[in-house]
Amino acid sequence: MVVYYQIAGKKVGSHYLAMGVLGALFGGVKLAMGGGSQPKPATPPIQASSKDEEEFITYVTEDPKQAEHAPLSTSEKAALQDYRMQLQLLELQDKRRKQRLVKDTREGLDATPLPNGQPPAA
Secondary structure, three states, X not given: OOOEEEEOOEEEEHHHHHHHHHHHHXXXXXXXXXXXXXXXXXXXXXXXOOHHHHHHHHHHHOOOOOOOOOOOOHHHHHHHHHHHHHHHHHXXXXXXXXXXXXXXXXXXXXXXXXXXXXXXXX
């Protein structure tokens, strides 16, 4: 049940007119609400007493996602690896503790840990 209108010598269905009107409406709203890009606020000038202080201030104020990081030294790499291993060990211990509590709960034991942090003996 489409009504046809004669527009510019052609038959145009009412459903095409409705889609055109809605498309123009929503397109106009999107353009009107899009706005322009916000100008970046001007940063105050750096007033440093030395070149090192100026570099430090620019380093602290720059965006960390865009900052270039210096390569790690051998000792820093070793410390990072040690930290990762300790973290993995703690995660494994936590996983085992949770498994033990679940097992004790399923067996009907009181899963409340003792004051020393150990689970109750079976």
